[in-house]
Amino acid sequence: MAIITLTTDFGYKDHFVGAIKGTILSDLPEVHVVDISHAVSPFNIQECAYILKNAYRTFPTGTVHIIGVDSELSAENQHIAAQVDGHYFVGANNGVISLITSEIAPEKVMEINIPNLNTSSFPVLDVFVQAACHISRGGKLEVIGKPFNDLKELREFEPRITNNGKSIVGNVIYIDNYGNVITNIQKSLFEAYRSGRDFEISARTNTMKTIHDSYNGIINYNFDRSQRKGPGDALALFNSAGYVELAIYKSDLNTVGGASTLLGLNYRDTVTINFL
Template identity: 70%
Template sequence: MAIITLTTDFGYKDHFVGAIKGTIYSELEDAKIVDISHAISPFNIQECAYILKNSYKAFPKGTIHIVGVDAECTEENQHLAVYVDGHYFILANNGVSSLITSEIKPDKIVELKIPNPQPGAFPVLEIFVKVACHIARGGTLEVVGKKFDDLKELKEFAPRITNDGNTIAGSVIYIDNYGNVVTNIQKSLFEAYRKGRNFELLARNKKLTRIENNYSDIIDFNLDRNQRKGPGDLLALFNSANYIELAIYKSDPNTVGSASSLLGLDYRDTVTINFL
């Protein structure tokens, strides 16, 4: 039986997550359900896309991913099933698949057209769960939808290259549990335009001239403790997803603050790299 994952902005206070799981188990008693996250900020497509992109590859091929963020069906927000990179994604056409489909071409996309749909305000339960269970039983996408070619892409995910290739203007797409700030600038893009040059990374009133590979790389262990950088210091690094991230070493958003709070950075704020 294929794994079914859940990624939503429903939280845990309400009945939504429990109702989804209960309905799946009612349809498939031996279902395997994995929660990726139910703490996506409400309607935050960029945050959802980042979490989904960096989690789905850990699952085996054939996994079915239900994405319940901004899922109400409209003329511009169709319900889709996307088969890409060996995985099924059941979601709304709101751009949440952009980080995946911009790098890997989907094998198949269908607009969901299930027979006798139950109209209501809970489409993840009424539509997405039915489609997921159909696929988990071995059903094909052609049975639940018709071919679709107008997959929405979000321009916010693409940094702007300006100044004749000497500047990358990126933006914040995700803030993690530690308050670390993730930009939309990937390591591959950075290296393609850097061409061995020095650079400066500008975020609000801060300037950095190094990008680390690990958080602890800012520490020079050859120096005495009172002379070296450490907890509370700002750094930039290529995170595990190969995006440029700004962090405060060993930060705690609830006590000493975080990169997001101390720099005053929030979603869509600008981070700039100038090559010198």
């Protein structure tokens, strides 16, 4: 069963998503086309990588993932296809694939070069769909490209160890639908430097001294309801993807607000963990 996924910043108002799906299905009527997200913030590489990195693993090996963010071809933004962890990724060399491969080395990376393509200002349709359909039919990467060894790496999105190992300085890399704020500090990095020490998380004027494993971890059910923490209270947790996340328990951006608004945190803002 061939599967092609789509992750883009196209939204749903315009014709782009429909045109991509229609072209894929015209070429491969039996393929399953799955939307991962079309609500990536425009040109937000880190947001795209976070969403795709935490979704692709749930698909069967052999799945082809089209990445439709910042896809315009240039001398510094080549079109590439990569085989990683048994999956295939088709997109531009803008940093998304290198963020996905930060923990798993790619098995193969090719610069796409398909002869006789009619290209326009819509490379996801003109190039990526053609490459994805070729791979989904069982075609080899070598047929559509040549070996490529210059994956763009985005070091700015890596957390930094400072103060002789006493601090981890990270950044906000994603804000979810609830307004929860995800940092680029992974649990594995936190545990590697903690060494049993107490700690304090600082984000703007906010501080937290506990990291939970679930959202309702802030609730002490031994207390009377009137004395418990609950909806509206801030917390830090290791989320399901293994990152440090700051949240407001049972938040709603449309009513009371979420961590992003109530804690005043935006994309790229600094979050620091100090070991005491």
